[in-house]
Amino acid sequence: MDVGSVLSILITSLMAMVPIVLTxxxxxxxxxxxxxxxGYEGVLLxxxxxxxxxxxxxxxxxxxxxxxxxxxxLLGMLHGVLTVYLKGDHVIPGIGINLLAMGVVxxxxxxxxxxxxxxQLPHDAQMWHWKTPYGELSPMVLVTILIALVTWWVLxxxxxxxxxxSVGENPExxxxxxxxxxxxxxxxxVYGHALAGLGGAFMxxxxxxxxxxxxxxxxxxxxxxxxxFSGWNPLVSLIGGWLFGFFDALAAWLAPKHIIPGQFILMLxxxxxxxxxxxxxxKARPPKWDGRxxxxx
Amino acid sequence: xxxxxxxxxxxxxxxxxxxxxxxxxxxxxxGAIVLLAFGYNPWSAYYxxxxxxxxxxxxxxxxxxxxxxxxxxxxxxxxxxRTGIFNIGAESSFYFGAIAAVIFTNIWDxxxxxxxxxxxxGALWALPAAVLKVYRGVHEVISTIMLxxxxxxxxxxxxxxxxxxxxxxxxTIRIPVxxxxxxxxxxxxxxxVIAVIAAVLTYFLLWHTTxxxxxxxSGINQKAARYAGMNPKMAVMWSFLIxxxxxxxxxxxxxxxxGPGYAISxxxxxxxxxxxxxxxxxxxxxxxxLGIILAAIFFGMLRAGTALMQAQAHxxxxxxxxxxxxxxxxxxxxxxxxxxxxAIHRGAA
Numbered sequence: 001m002d003v004g005s006v007l008s009i010l011i012t013s014l015m016a017m018v019p020i021v022l023t024x025x026x027x028x029x030x031x032x033x034x035x036x037x038x039g040y041e042g043v044l045l046x047x048x049x050x051x052x053x054x055x056x057x058x059x060x061x062x063x064x065x066x067x068x069x070x071x072x073x074l075l076g077m078l079h080g081v082l083t084v085y086l087k088g089d090h091v092i093p094g095i096g097i098n099l100l101a102m103g104v105v106x107x108x109x110x111x112x113x114x115x116x117x118x119x120q121l122p123h124d125a126q127m128w129h130w131k132t133p134y135g136e137l138s139p140m141v142l143v144t145i146l147i148a149l150v151t152w153w154v155l156x157x158x159x160x161x162x163x164x165x166s167v168g169e170n171p172e173x174x175x176x177x178x179x180x181x182x183x184x185x186x187x188x189x190v191y192g193h194a195l196a197g198l199g200g201a202f203m204x205x206x207x208x209x210x211x212x213x214x215x216x217x218x219x220x221x222x223x224x225x226x227x228x229f230s231g232w233n234p235l236v237s238l239i240g241g242w243l244f245g246f247f248d249a250l251a252a253w254l255a256p257k258h259i260i261p262g263q264f265i266l267m268l269x270x271x272x273x274x275x276x277x278x279x280x281x282x283k284a285r286p287p288k289w290d291g292r293x294x295x296x297x
Numbered sequence: 298x299x300x301x302x303x304x305x306x307x308x309x310x311x312x313x314x315x316x317x318x319x320x321x322x323x324x325x326x327x328g329a330i331v332l333l334a335f336g337y338n339p340w341s342a343y344y345x346x347x348x349x350x351x352x353x354x355x356x357x358x359x360x361x362x363x364x365x366x367x368x369x370x371x372x373x374x375x376x377x378x379r380t381g382i383f384n385i386g387a388e389s390s391f392y393f394g395a396i397a398a399v400i401f402t403n404i405w406d407x408x409x410x411x412x413x414x415x416x417x418x419g420a421l422w423a424l425p426a427a428v429l430k431v432y433r434g435v436h437e438v439i440s441t442i443m444l445x446x447x448x449x450x451x452x453x454x455x456x457x458x459x460x461x462x463x464x465x466x467x468x469t470i471r472i473p474v475x476x477x478x479x480x481x482x483x484x485x486x487x488x489x490v491i492a493v494i495a496a497v498l499t500y501f502l503l504w505h506t507t508x509x510x511x512x513x514x515s516g517i518n519q520k521a522a523r524y525a526g527m528n529p530k531m532a533v534m535w536s537f538l539i540x541x542x543x544x545x546x547x548x549x550x551x552x553x554x555x556g557p558g559y560a561i562s563x564x565x566x567x568x569x570x571x572x573x574x575x576x577x578x579x580x581x582x583x584x585x586x587l588g589i590i591l592a593a594i595f596f597g598m599l600r601a602g603t604a605l606m607q608a609q610a611h612x613x614x615x616x617x618x619x620x621x622x623x624x625x626x627x628x629x630x631x632x633x634x635x636x637x638x639x640a641i642h643r644g645a646a
Contacts, residue, residue: 097626277440
C-alpha cells in the first residue's frame with residue numbers, strides 16, 4: 001500500500017467519522033441525563049432526506065444542515081414527550097421512529113423527486129469541500145471535533161453538565177435539590193437527537209451528495225456501540241468514531257480491488273463493531289437511572 | 298359467592314385490544330394527511346387498498362399469504378420481549394432460513410428436511426447474540442443489528458455466488474418439486490396453517506409450561522426469578538434460540554411455499570424487511586401470540602392491498618410503511634387508553 005492510498009483512506013475515515021461521532025456525542029449527553037433512544041438510525045435517515053430537500057429549496061447546503069437539526073429536534077421532542085413526560089418505555093418509540101423512517105424516506109424520494117430509491121443532489125445544494133490530491137475534506141469534520149470538545153467541557157466542567165449528569169445518576173437527589181428532572185431530561189433528549197439530525201443531513205448534503213433509502217446503513221446503532229465503547233464520554237467517542245470511520249473507509253477502499261468477494265469486505269465495519277463492543281463491555285457502566293422513567297413520589 | 302358468566306367475561310382485559318385499534322386509526326389518519334400533503338387522494342388510496350386486500354377470494358388469500366412470514370418474525374420479537382430482551386435479529390434469521398431451504402432441499406428434496414434446516418440455521422444465527430448477551434453483557438439491540446448486516450452480506454454472497462441459478466441470473470437455484478409446500482388455493486400454501494400452529498404452540502409454551510413460566514418470570518424480574526431458583530441466563534438463551542428458530546421457519550416457508558419458478562431474487566429483495574415488519578406486528582399484537590395472529594393478518598391486509606392501490610390510485614406502496622411506523626409510535630404512548638377515554642368523557646359531558 002502506497003502513501004497516497006493511506007492518505008486517501010485517512011481522509012475518507014475523517015468524513016465517515018462525522019455522522020457516527022455526532023450521534024454518539026448526542027446519545028451520550030441524552031443517556032447521561034437518563035434517556036435511552038435507539039431511534040437514531042431513523043433520525044439519521046429522515047434528516048438526510050429532509051436535509052436534502054431543504055438544501056435544494058434554498059440551493060444552500062448550510063440550510064440543509066440546519067434543516068437536519070430541525071428534523072432531529074422534532075423527533076427528539078416526540079421521543080422526549082413519550083419517555084420523559086408520559087413515562088413510557090424508552091426502546092419502543094425508537095423502534096417506531098426507525099420503522100417510520102424506513103417508510104417515509106423511500107416514499108418521500110419517490111413522491112418528491114419521482115425516482116425510486118436514490119436521488120443525486122444538484123451541485124449548488126452540496127457543501128463546499130477542501131480539495132486535496134487524496135480526496136475532499138469537509139469543514140464539518142472540524143465542526144464535529146469542536147462539538148465533541150464543547151459538549152465534553154459543558155458536561156463535565158460546568159454546573160449545567162453537573163445537573164444533567166445528576167438527573168441521570170440520581171434523580172431523587174437532584175429533585176430534592178430543586179432541579180427540574182423532567183426539564184433537563186427532555187432537553188437533553190432533544191439535544192441528542194438534534195446532533196444526530198446534523199449527522200444525517202451531513203451524509204446527504206455534504207459527504208455523499210445523494211439520498212439513498214438505506215443510506216444510514218446501521219450507523220445509528222454503530223454510534224450507540226461507540227457511545228458504550230467510549231464510556232458515555234463525548235471526547236473519547238471521537239477516537240471510537242474515527243476507528244469506525246477507518247473501517248468504513250478501508251472497506252470502501254478494498255471493495256473495488258476484488259481480493260475477496262465484496263460482500264465480505266462490506267461486513268467489516270459491522271464485524272469490528274461487534275468485536276469491539278464484545279471486548280469492552282463489562283468495564284463500561286451506564287448512568288444509574290439510564291432508561292428508567294423517574295416518577296416523583 | 299356466585300360468579301356469573303358476564304362477570305368472568307368482564308375480567309378479559311380489552312384495554313390492549315382497544316389501544317391497538319386506536320393506534321391503527323391514528324396511523325390511517327396521519328397517513329391520510331401525508332397523502333394529502335404529497336397531492337394524493339387518501340379516500341381513493343384507502344378504498345383500493347382494502348379492495349385489494351379483502352375484495353376477492355384472491356385478495357383474502359394474498360392477505361393470509363403476506364401475514365405468514367411476519368407472524369413468525371413477530372413471534373421472535375414477542376418471545377424476546379416476554380423474557381426481557383429486545384431481539385431485533387428476526388430479520389437475519391429469516392435470511393438464513395430462506396437460504397437454508399434453497400441449499401438443503403437441493404441436497405435432499407424433502408419438505409420436512411428443508412423446514413428443519415431452515416429452523417436450525419435460523420436458531421444458529423441467533424446464537425452469537427445470545428452468548429454475547431449472557432456472557433459479555435452486550436446489549437442485544439446493538440449485537441442483533443450488527444448480525445443483521447453481517448448476515449445480509451453473507452446471504453447476499455451465497456445468492457449471487459455459489460447458489461446463483463446458472464440458467465437464470467436473476468435468481469438462486471429453485472426448490473425441487475418434491476420439497477415444496479402443498480398449495481391450498483389462490484397461491485396460498487399450507488405455510489399459513491404451520492404459522493398459526495407455531496403461534497398457538499408459542500402461546501402454550503409461554504403460558505402453560507414450567508419453562509415458559511421461568512422465561513416470563515425472568516422477563517419481569519431477573520433477580521426475583523433467580524431467587525426463586527430459576528435460571529434467567531438459560532431463559533435468555535432459549536428465548537434467542539426459539540426466536541431464531543421461528544424466524545428461520547418463516548424464511549424457509551417464504552421460499553418453499555410458492556410455485557415452480559420461485560427462488561430468492563438476485564438482490565434479495567423478496568427476503569428483506571420481514572423481520573422489521575414483524576416488530577411492528579408484535580407491538581400491535583401486544584407481544585401475545587394470539588394478538589399476533591390478528592395483527593399479522595391486519596399487516597398482511599395492508600401489504601396485499603398495495604398492488605391495487607398503486608395501480609388504481611397511483612400511490613407509492615411505501616406509504617404503507619409510513620402508516621406502520623406511525624402505528625408503532627402510537628402504540629408506544631403508554632396512557633393512550635386513558636387519554637382517549639378522558640377525551641370521550643369530556644366530549645360527552
